[in-house]
Amino acid sequence: xxxxxxxxxxxxxxxxxxxxxxxxxxxxxxxxxxxxxxxxxxxxxxxxxxxxxxxxxxxxxxxxxxxxxxxxxxxxxxxxxxxxxxxxx
Numbered sequence: 001x002x003x004x005x006x007x008x009x010x011x012x013x014x015x016x017x018x019x020x021x022x023x024x025x026x027x028x029x030x031x032x033x034x035x036x037x038x039x040x041x042x043x044x045x046x047x048x049x050x051x052x053x054x055x056x057x058x059x060x061x062x063x064x065x066x067x068x069x070x071x072x073x074x075x076x077x078x079x080x081x082x083x084x085x086x087x088x089x
Contacts, residue, residue, distance in 0.1 A: 021045065022085045024058045032058055035086060045088035049078040058088045 023045035026032035038045075038060035046061035048069065066081035073079055082088060 023060045024088050026058050029055045044081045047080045047088045
Protein backbone atom coordinates (compact mmCIF):
# COMPACT_ATOMS: atom_id res chain seq x y z
CA UNK A 1 0.00 0.00 0.00
CA UNK A 2 2.81 2.39 0.89
CA UNK A 3 4.52 1.72 -2.45
CA UNK A 4 1.29 2.55 -4.26
CA UNK A 5 1.01 5.90 -2.49
CA UNK A 6 4.63 6.74 -3.29
CA UNK A 7 4.11 5.83 -6.96
CA UNK A 8 0.96 7.96 -7.22
CA UNK A 9 2.69 10.96 -5.63
CA UNK A 10 5.67 10.57 -7.96
CA UNK A 11 3.36 10.47 -10.99
CA UNK A 12 1.57 13.63 -9.83
CA UNK A 13 4.86 15.48 -9.42
CA UNK A 14 6.10 14.40 -12.85
CA UNK A 15 2.81 15.40 -14.48
CA UNK A 16 2.98 18.89 -12.97
CA UNK A 17 6.56 19.35 -14.16
CA UNK A 18 5.53 18.68 -17.77
CA UNK A 19 2.61 21.13 -17.86
CA UNK A 20 3.51 24.18 -19.93
CA UNK A 21 2.84 27.82 -19.23
CA UNK A 22 -0.16 29.42 -20.93
CA UNK A 23 -0.02 33.09 -21.97
CA UNK A 24 -2.23 35.58 -23.74
CA UNK A 25 -1.16 35.83 -27.36
CA UNK A 26 -1.98 38.92 -29.39
CA UNK A 27 0.84 40.03 -31.69
CA UNK A 28 -1.01 43.10 -32.99
CA UNK A 29 -2.51 44.54 -29.82
CA UNK A 30 -6.21 45.23 -29.67
CA UNK A 31 -8.50 43.36 -27.34
CA UNK A 32 -6.79 40.15 -26.37
CA UNK A 33 -8.75 36.99 -25.60
CA UNK A 34 -6.54 34.44 -27.36
CA UNK A 35 -4.13 32.25 -25.39
CA UNK A 36 -1.34 29.93 -26.43
CA UNK A 37 0.58 27.15 -24.74
CA UNK A 38 4.25 28.02 -24.46
CA UNK A 39 7.09 25.80 -25.61
CA UNK A 40 9.17 24.10 -22.91
CA UNK A 41 11.94 26.72 -23.00
CA UNK A 42 9.45 29.61 -22.75
CA UNK A 43 8.99 30.14 -19.04
CA UNK A 44 7.57 33.68 -19.07
CA UNK A 45 4.57 35.57 -20.40
CA UNK A 46 5.47 38.98 -21.81
CA UNK A 47 3.61 42.18 -22.59
CA UNK A 48 5.54 44.57 -24.81
CA UNK A 49 4.51 48.19 -25.35
CA UNK A 50 5.88 50.20 -28.27
CA UNK A 51 5.39 53.89 -27.33
CA UNK A 52 6.29 55.33 -30.75
CA UNK A 53 3.52 53.27 -32.38
CA UNK A 54 1.14 53.25 -29.39
CA UNK A 55 0.84 49.46 -29.84
CA UNK A 56 1.40 46.47 -27.64
CA UNK A 57 1.91 42.73 -28.10
CA UNK A 58 1.53 39.76 -25.77
CA UNK A 59 3.05 36.29 -26.08
CA UNK A 60 5.23 33.58 -24.54
CA UNK A 61 8.89 34.42 -23.94
CA UNK A 62 12.07 33.13 -22.37
CA UNK A 63 13.66 34.65 -19.29
CA UNK A 64 16.57 35.70 -21.51
CA UNK A 65 14.25 37.66 -23.84
CA UNK A 66 12.71 39.39 -20.84
CA UNK A 67 16.12 40.31 -19.42
CA UNK A 68 17.35 41.70 -22.75
CA UNK A 69 14.20 43.73 -23.44
CA UNK A 70 14.03 45.09 -19.90
CA UNK A 71 17.67 46.22 -19.90
CA UNK A 72 18.21 47.20 -23.54
CA UNK A 73 14.71 48.13 -24.69
CA UNK A 74 15.24 51.76 -23.80
CA UNK A 75 12.42 54.00 -24.96
CA UNK A 76 11.58 51.91 -28.04
CA UNK A 77 9.95 49.06 -26.12
CA UNK A 78 8.73 48.56 -22.57
CA UNK A 79 8.54 44.91 -21.48
CA UNK A 80 6.72 43.42 -18.51
CA UNK A 81 7.27 39.72 -17.80
CA UNK A 82 5.60 37.31 -15.41
CA UNK A 83 5.72 33.58 -14.76
CA UNK A 84 2.18 32.35 -14.08
CA UNK A 85 -0.58 31.14 -16.41
CA UNK A 86 -2.29 34.02 -18.25
CA UNK A 87 -0.55 36.62 -16.08
CA UNK A 88 0.04 38.96 -19.05
CA UNK A 89 -3.59 40.06 -19.15
